[in-house]
Amino acid sequence: MTTHLFIPDSQVRDDEPTDQLEWIGRYIVDYKPDVIINAGDFADMPSLSHWDKGKKKSEGKRVAVDFRAARDAMNKLMHPLDAYNSTRRFRKEKQYKPDLHLTLGNHEDRVTRAIEGDAKLEGAFSIEDDLNYEAWGWRVYPFLEVVHIDGVAYSHYFANPMTGKPYGGLAATRLKTIGHSFTMGHVQTLDTAQRFLTNGQRQRALIAGAAYLHNEDYKGPQGNPHWRGIIVKHEVREGGYDLMEVSLDYLCRRYEGTTVKKFCREKYGFEYLGLGDSVEVAA
Numbered sequence: 001m002t003t004h005l006f007i008p009d010s011q012v013r014d015d016e017p018t019d020q021l022e023w024i025g026r027y028i029v030d031y032k033p034d035v036i037i038n039a040g041d042f043a044d045m046p047s048l049s050h051w052d053k054g055k056k057k058s059e060g061k062r063v064a065v066d067f068r069a070a071r072d073a074m075n076k077l078m079h080p081l082d083a084y085n086s087t088r089r090f091r092k093e094k095q096y097k098p099d100l101h102l103t104l105g106n107h108e109d110r111v112t113r114a115i116e117g118d119a120k121l122e123g124a125f126s127i128e129d130d131l132n133y134e135a136w137g138w139r140v141y142p143f144l145e146v147v148h149i150d151g152v153a154y155s156h157y158f159a160n161p162m163t164g165k166p167y168g169g170l171a172a173t174r175l176k177t178i179g180h181s182f183t184m185g186h187v188q189t190l191d192t193a194q195r196f197l198t199n200g201q202r203q204r205a206l207i208a209g210a211a212y213l214h215n216e217d218y219k220g221p222q223g224n225p226h227w228r229g230i231i232v233k234h235e236v237r238e239g240g241y242d243l244m245e246v247s248l249d250y251l252c253r254r255y256e257g258t259t260v261k262k263f264c265r266e267k268y269g270f271e272y273l274g275l276g277d278s279v280e281v282a283a
Helices: 019-031 063-090 109-117 127-131 171-178 217-223 248-256 260-268
Strands: 002-007 035-038 099-103 139-141 147-149 152-154 182-184 190-196 202-208 229-237 240-247
Touching: 002 019, 019 063, 019 229, 019 248, 035 147, 063 127, 099 147, 109 127, 171 182, 171 190, 171 202, 202 229, 202 240, 229 248, 240 248, 248 260
Parallel strands: 002 035, 035 099, 099 139, 152 182, 182 202
Antiparallel strands: 002 229, 147 152, 190 202, 229 240
C-alpha cells in the first residue's frame, strides 16, 4: 500500500504570489509520499485565454511571460526536493525519489488550442519546450488522458465521451456516473464521496481544484471563499484510501508561523478570501 499526495490547480501567473508552492515542496520532503499527482492547470496561461480576448484585462499579456512564470513556480515547488537530495548525495545516503505524475489541464491546453487555431504559431512555442514539466521529473499526460494509480483514476477532469464536456454534479453523482474511484481538479471546491461494494471494495470520489493564494476576480467576493490546499491519501489500494486534508492555512502556519490571512495581508497587501483559520495564532 502506498501514500499519494495530490496537488490541485495552482493557476500560476506572473502577477500573483506563489509562496504556497514552496510550502508544498517542503511538506513533500517532510512527509515523503510515495506518489505525487499534480492535477494540471499548474500554468494559468492568461495571455492565451479566449475568454479575455479583446478585454481590458488582456492588455499587456505575453505568452513568454506566462511560460517564465510557470517555470519559476515549478522550480519553487521542486527546489526543496532537489535541495534535500543534494544533501543526501553529499552524504552518500539514499535519496528520496517519489513517482511524479502531472495531468495537463485546460489552461495548459490553451497552448495547444492557440497553435491549432493559428498555424503560424507552430514551432514558435509548445507545452513540451516552454513549460517543459518533464525537466523536473514529472511524467506528463495529455489533457483529459486518464492515469490509473493503485486503483484510482486521475485526470484534470472527467468528461462525457459523447460531448467532451465535464460531468456535472456533486462528487457522489459523478462517482455513480464514472463507476470507479477517481480524483480530479478543475472545480474550485473540495467535495468527496465514497461507496462500499458488496465485494468489499471501497470506491472514492475526490474533487479538489484550488491550491493557490490569489483571489479570482471573476468569482467575486462570494465565490472566492472556498477550501484551498493539498490532499494526502494513506494506504491507497484498489481505489480505496484514508483521506487527509492539508489546507494552505495549515501549511502557512507550519512554515511561516502565521495564518495565511495575516501572511497575505502583511506581505502582499490583499485579503486572502479562501477558507482559513480566523484566529491569528502562531503555528
